[in-house]
């Protein structure tokens with residue numbers, strides 16, 4: 121990456137500044153993102169970091185020969201234990217089922233699986249090894265079956281969240297416990313009763329605290345220092361502050377993650393999602409709107425810059441669907457063209473360039489809108505002057521070329537990759553094949569009626585389809601259809 125214009129800038133939460141992303145090993149970029157605690161269906165706030173870091177991973181894969189993207193699954197946690205007590209379902213069954221549902225939901229949002237998706241319960245020995253290092257280094261102590269991290273032993277504690285010691289205490293919802301030396305000390309290991317999940321350890325049978333899980337899995341798959349740690353803004357404190365303290369103290373001088381990237385909150389109709397407000401929206405709720413809803417929700421998320429708060433409303437989902445309809449109509453009508461033509465790569469590169477500026481997806485999407493306008497103008501043989509003026513480039517695209525650029529650039533955003541014909545016919549991800557066949561048969565019958573000049577029958581079939589919301593378009597390539 122010698123060209124500075126080609127440098128990727130990312131806002132780093134640790135230095136609170138935008139800085140060039142310079143991987144430790146440019147041939148293998150290493151990335152860790154906190155994954156779900158699996159006891160319930162993912163809500164849309166859980167989905168936002170998954171989509172944001174999916175786009176970042178796709179972008180990095182274009183720029184580096186290898187990317188190792190690790191996103192964990194937290195399958196040991198007191199919330200899981202509580203759910204099991206409440207419902208009677210065994211813990212292992214809850215976590216296996218919920219993890220599978222999470223993966224299914226994220227795939228429906230167009231997210232590629234991470235390279236490694238480690239389960240916390242399979243990394244207990246690594247957690248014990250880090251805790252032993254912390255005790256040996258004077259950063260942790262055992263007391264009454266617990267092991268606690270000593271916050272006072274880490275002069276850097278509070279660096280990531282930028283909180284003063286008083287604010288740290290206020291934010292941590294501290295449990296006052298007699299075995300703590302300092303109220304800010306947090307749990308690395310805690311004892312388990314016989315009915316709770318537990319593992320043998322030098323401190324008796326017990327289970328890990330949440331923070332140590334991520335330190336252990338990041339260490340196992342990415343090493344003592346790696347390039348980028350991501351997650352939602354709400355994880356900065358205490359989770360990421362504590363992860364950083366554990367890892368930096370267990371492996372002195374290594375620095376843990378070089379860059380910390382955090383996405384903003386997701387609101388619902390202007391309010392924070394909470395159990396008490398009863399306004400939780402699950403990914404499953406969003407997907408219930410139809411086969412188009414996964415891609416529409418992804419577009420909705422990417423229309424807001426990842427660091428900004430994002431307000432979800434069903435009306436915004438519908439709006440995103442309308443935009444996707446416009447794109448798929450343009451892609452459907454575009455003639456086939458050589459996707460390897462230099463102008464296609466040039467236009468796609470122009471559309472994606474804003475991603476290098478701290479992942480500016482709203483601007484990249486705006487440029488794709490310009491390319492769609494260009495495609496529409498080119499394919500109707502109209503004058504492209506006005507469009508070209510807005511783009512500020514002298515592109516004289518032949519019909520199909522801007523569409524090919526939309527497809528190429530869309531692959532990095534995870535958008536506009538569906539089959540345009542299937543999209544127009546109601547979204548094709550699953551189901552509905554029978555419906556499509558019936559429409560095709562009706563179109564055939566209408567064509568036959570027209571051939572025998574039975575105009576009344578042809579019109580009747582068209583009207584019958586229109587009543588089902590099916591719009592027919594007669595064109596040089598024959599009759600196509602879409603749902604109106």
Ligand SMILES: [Zn+2]
Pocket residue numbers: 153154155334359363
């Ligand atoms: Zn984590």
